[in-house]
Amino acid sequence: WVRDLAEQLGTGPMPVRQSLDRLVSEHALQEDNKARSSVRVPELSAEVFQDLRRVRLLVESEAAAMAAKNASRAFVKKLRGLDANIALAIEGDDPTGAILSNYRFHFALYAGAGSTTLMRTIESLWLQSGPYFRVLIDRYFSARKKSLNEVNAHARILAALAKNDSEAARVALTEDINRSADFFTSLK
Secondary structure (H helix, E strand, O other): OHHHHHHHHOOOHHHHHHHHHHHHHOOOOEEOOOOOOOEEOOOOOHHHHHHHHHHHHHHHHHHHHHHHHOOOHHHHHHHHHHHHHHHHHHHOOOHHHHHHHHHHHHHHHHHOOOOHHHHHHHHHHHHHHHHHHHHHHHHHOOOOHHHHHHHOOHHHHHHHHHOOOHHHHHHHHHHHHHHHHHHHHHOO
16 A cells, blocks of 8 residues: 555655654554554544643744744734635635645744744644544534634734734633634534
8 A cells, every 4th residue: 555655646665654654653643453554543532632732732832922022024914814814715615725724824833933843843743633633624614614713813823923922922822722622622
């Protein structure tokens, strides 16, 4: 199956195997004990989900606070544009676009912290939690568009950045993660 995947991607099996190994080491995938030489998305228990949530709150809120300290008008303008793309994707019934736009918003925000170490940690956390959000957003996207727009709490993050208010950015990012996590757990 690695060869099939490599062929579909137009590459050799070695880069595919290396990518899969990295995803396993980041806990985004796990080796499947039942199927030889196979990987799968790990099952997410309530305990693992809450642990990921706690760590995301600590790390990502710190990145938002750090980004707020030196946020320029241009930086805030860029983030406003990225945030507007989320609403456009939701209105356009485009779950993939909504996920990508949200990712771009958050990672542009976190890049503003200027910390390579924080970015690596955040990337790992998103790799671990991302597949579950994708399944849920696909399943409930059309029926819950209004709710998805309400979950998007980026306006408070943007307001904090515009004022270079680190503590307000930390609080707003915490609210964003909590509201999103609460929304998704309510959909199960």
